[in-house]
Amino acid sequence: MNRQKKTKFPGYDQLIQNPNGLTEIEIPKKIRIIDSGKLVNVNLEYMILDCDSEKRRGIRINNAVSGLGQISAKIYIYLILHALNGRRKVTTAIRWITEFALFIKTIKQFCPSPICTITLEMVNWYATLKNPSQQKLLRSQLIYWSDLDLPGISIDLITHLRNSRPPQPRSTAEIQATTAKERPFSINETRGILSKIEALLVQGVFNEQTYLLWRLIISEALRPSQLSLLQVGDVRIQQLGEGPTEVFLSIPYVKQEGTPGRKFMVEYLLSQSVGTALLRQLEVLRSLYQKELPSTLPLFSRHNSRGNLSVKENGIHIINQIAESRKKITADYEGLNDLDLFTRRFKHTKLTHLAMLGAPRSVLARAGFHTAANSLSRYVTLSEEAFSNYETLLENTYDEIFHAFKGDVLDRKNATNKDNPHLIGDVNMEGDVGSCSGIPCNVFAPVGCYTCPRFEAFTDGNHESVLIFLEARKSKATSMGLAPEVILRDEHLINSVKHVIDKIHAISIDKK
Incomplete structure (x- = not known):
């Protein structure tokens, strides 16, 4: 569509009410978050909420309603708070708000008056500009909206949402065939990366904590959100007589719908090298804490402030730690410049090589921290x-x-x-x-x-x-x-x- 020929979408400035829909809504003053299970006060301007993927996230609900009519804005605010109140995780709500704000901002250029109703024409036009993932993100909240029987969505859009299939994103095979940085590392590349982080540890560039962080990313393919949820109490050490010490780690499954990550934990036996790195990290924490470590202390809690080492009770910021340390890994290392996808590639790498060894689907699911094998094909690559x-x-x-x-x-x-x-x-x-x-x-x-x-x-x-x-x-x-x-x-x-x-x-x- 030619952007210079601005035309409004018919019916956008009239509030549409479903015949059997809700007519009165009340904004709650408190909501109970899935991630933490805590009851929190509602603040539409800014709320800081605990979540699985990171320790805390800020959320600005009012940001998404700029450009909407007064009643429509209230409806959308109610929708988000309804989802946050024990039905959707914090990160899902944040993604909804971000995408919906972009949607309204894009549509608003064709609508001189406040938007009262979301129409099928709006959604179809917006879909031509966005990838399948963004389309599905907008679609999921509009379906949630329609399921609540709230005003503000046109009847034909509701019919379309309920009778059409969601857009299909490109398959992993197609993405990896066209984008080199999405492909898994080869065994030789993985060994090279391991050698690099070991060298950085020996040189004193990496400490025990950073080394353990990358060993869990490379060898176990843990997500940053899983790493941030690990606690000292998740470690179990077993001595087999005079034999070697076995180290077990209970790992949270963070992608369970409606379930906090730490409510679904599965114990894994670590390899000897990773287990040794974990034991060294615990020794460092004990020496800094100078008393028995609490079971709830984050596993990654060693903090360095201007040369002063201490234990940070609420843990370090995992994503920042990964971002800073991987620059040192990739320094003078050709072919590893796709830093944004670095951690995700290790999951592709792990599952692909397990499949090459003939691992059954149940093993691949457990190795990828999946409760089902439905989405395993996204992580196993034909190379x-x-x-x-x-x-x-x-x-x-x-x-x-x-x-x-x-x-x-x-x-x-x-x-x-x-x-x-x-x-x-x-x-x-x-x-x-x-x-x-x-x-x-x-x-x-x-x-x-x-x-x-x-x-x-x-x-x-x-x-x-x-x-x-x-x-x-x-x-x-x-x-x-x-x-x-x-x-x-x-x-x-x-x-x-x-x-x-x-x-x-x-x-x-x-x-x-």
Whole structure:
């Protein structure tokens, strides 16, 4: 749309009331926050609230209602406070406010009068300017709005929200294919980063706390929000006779809807190196605290103020610590300049390499701190290294897999599952090759699917693109002078795809 031709959205300046909706609302004076379980006084100008992702966050509810009519502003304030009152976490409310404020600011340029009603035209136009994540963020609060039967949303928008599907963000495979900084680190890169932080510890640039912080990020793939919630009481030490000491750490799951992170903890056995780093951190805290450490003391609480070391009762600011220390890791280290995504990449790295080792979905879910395996495909990446290691692990079983192929070849209309989540795209993401008759794992799809008994190959599927991809890989492996075993294993994969193509050809002849 040409921004110079300013036109208002029809009906925006008239308050729309649902026939059976609420007509009177009252702004609460106190709300109980999920994250802390505390009852807090409402202050629309500024409230400081405890939350999972960080110790405390400031929230300005009035910021989101500039440009709205008086009644509409009151409605939106009520909506946010209703969500905060034991229904949504603080970080969700903050994201809602930020996105809605941007939405109103963008729309307001076309509306000379205060906005009284959010219309379908507004939302559709705004969606053309924003990515799927922003669209879903606005959509989620508008759905919450409509579910409360509050005035201020047009009837056609309510109908649209209730009957349409949310926008689909780009898949992880697509993002990582176009954005190098989203891809997981290779094993060699990870080892290099570990060597760098160890060198920084030896040189005295990193102290025990910073070293432990990065070991938990690299080896355990903890989120900053998880790190900030860890306490001394979450550590359990077990001595196995005269054997080595085992260190266990209870880790909070911070992505459980409606549940504070510390209300859902799972104990993990740390590797010997990470466990040793954790024990050293506890020794430092004891020497600074000079008495028995409280179980509720944050694990990361060593504080340095102008050379004076002390224990900070409410812990350090984890995100700031990560931001400052990673500059030292990446100094003079080529290829690691994508600092904003640094910590998230380690989760991609951890789960991808576990998948390469053949870990089942339950193991991947536990390693990624998930209670379910639904979103694991976002963190497992198809990479050159993954292919190489996957094929190495399957070296002795390829013939067995090929001859014991239990998949099926059928027409698209006869698929067990015809919906998009079950469809398996080709390597170019321009078509599909089949569907999954079970629960899609999306690990090494679509190549790995050709050896999976749940794979239903479509007779009109784009199998040739997979064949071209594998043959190109084989040619590349040959030109690079890789081991004959690697080339041979690629050849078995090629034969598996050819097997499906030949079967489709035979079916087509029979139909004639």
